[in-house]
Amino acid sequence: MASPSRPEHPSGDTAGDTSDGPSGPTGARPGPSPLVLRKAPAAPSGLSARSWRSVLLRTGRECLADELPDRAAALTYYGVLAVFPALLVLVSLLGVIGRSATERILDGLQGLAPGPAREILREAVDQPQQAGASGSVLALLGLAAAVWAASGYVGAFIRSANAVYDIAEGRPVWKLTPLRLGLTVLLMVLLAASAVIVVFTGPLADRVGRALGIGATALTVWTVAKWPVLVLLVVLMIALLYWAAPNVRGRGFRWVTPGSVLSVLLWLAASAGFAFYVATFGSYNRTYGTLAGVVVFLVWLWLSNFAILLGLQFDAELSRARAVAGGLPEGEEPYVAPRDTSTWPLGRKH
Numbered sequence: 001m002a003s004p005s006r007p008e009h010p011s012g013d014t015a016g017d018t019s020d021g022p023s024g025p026t027g028a029r030p031g032p033s034p035l036v037l038r039k040a041p042a043a044p045s046g047l048s049a050r051s052w053r054s055v056l057l058r059t060g061r062e063c064l065a066d067e068l069p070d071r072a073a074a075l076t077y078y079g080v081l082a083v084f085p086a087l088l089v090l091v092s093l094l095g096v097i098g099r100s101a102t103e104r105i106l107d108g109l110q111g112l113a114p115g116p117a118r119e120i121l122r123e124a125v126d127q128p129q130q131a132g133a134s135g136s137v138l139a140l141l142g143l144a145a146a147v148w149a150a151s152g153y154v155g156a157f158i159r160s161a162n163a164v165y166d167i168a169e170g171r172p173v174w175k176l177t178p179l180r181l182g183l184t185v186l187l188m189v190l191l192a193a194s195a196v197i198v199v200f201t202g203p204l205a206d207r208v209g210r211a212l213g214i215g216a217t218a219l220t221v222w223t224v225a226k227w228p229v230l231v232l233l234v235v236l237m238i239a240l241l242y243w244a245a246p247n248v249r250g251r252g253f254r255w256v257t258p259g260s261v262l263s264v265l266l267w268l269a270a271s272a273g274f275a276f277y278v279a280t281f282g283s284y285n286r287t288y289g290t291l292a293g294v295v296v297f298l299v300w301l302w303l304s305n306f307a308i309l310l311g312l313q314f315d316a317e318l319s320r321a322r323a324v325a326g327g328l329p330e331g332e333e334p335y336v337a338p339r340d341t342s343t344w345p346l347g348r349k350h
């Protein structure tokens with residue numbers, strides 16, 4: 001595995017050679033040549049059983065080589081910085097609606113986080129409310145702080161995504177910063193939509209249903225259907241990260257990828273399993289005392305971020321396998337074409 005910060009020029013190229021090799025003609029952008037891309041399977045389903053075995057094995061090896069557990073810990077740190085300013089904004093906006101809406105959101109967290117983690121979120125919401133944290137000025141300041149803090153998470157994910165694909169960042173800061181902030185705003189909108197879905201239940205749903213003339217059957221269906229809708233929003237957030245974060249060209253936006261499916265399944269399984277462990281076998285209260293809720297919340301965030309990164313690694317190894325099937329020598333990097341090489345050293349852009 002080549003270092004992602006040092007994209008390698010394929011060996012054997014000489015100045016003036018314009019023949020089509022696996023990595024393209026000399027002077028072309030790095031990555032698989034058009035010939036390799038034409039010969040590569042159009043979809044992962046076109047890979048052989050041997051290629052799939054290689055993908056699974058390399059996903060495990062590259063997970064450790066790319067230090068995904070450590071990168072998930074870094075994302076957890078930035079995630080914590082983003083969560084609480086976002087909650088402050090949410091509380092300020094909910095001040096217009098009333099405390100009952102806040103309680104419905106907190107009740108909805110029971111299906112999303114382990115028990116002790118819910119208490120940390122509840123305290124973070126209750127304290128600003130008790131202090132009278134409301135009003136447009138506070139909401140605007142909190143929104144600006146939340147966007148900037150959350151953009152740190154997106155920036156860390158961009159760096160992790162490039163490491164997963166073994167490719168250097170080539171986009172200049174004037175391109176990367178708007179991308180980071182824009183992606184952050186999109187993710188926050190989707191998180192707000194998730195909060196609305198959690199709120200829109202019970203008595204509130206009944207009142208809205210009566211106002212719109214919707215029958216009780218439709219409300220019952222919504223009570224069940226809102227959880228798949230929440231999962232779809234999570235899938236969309238992951239799809240946006242997978243598509244926009246890495247410096248990889250030719251990856252059109254896709255709602256669902258094999259890696260995103262894997263990450264969602266791992267996240268659901270890890271959340272349910274960890275919640276069961278904490279409730280049944282966990283000794284966090286005895287070990288950490290009053291800090292138990294904080295520790296459980298951090299572990300849950302780490303598991304969530306690790307699942308997202310592992311899904312991205314799986315997608316990256318599928319891209320590698322398709323390039324190899326098209327004729328790219330195994331082990332040659334980069335195995336994907338970069339979006340931008342503006343910040344790469346001049347001698348390494350070819």
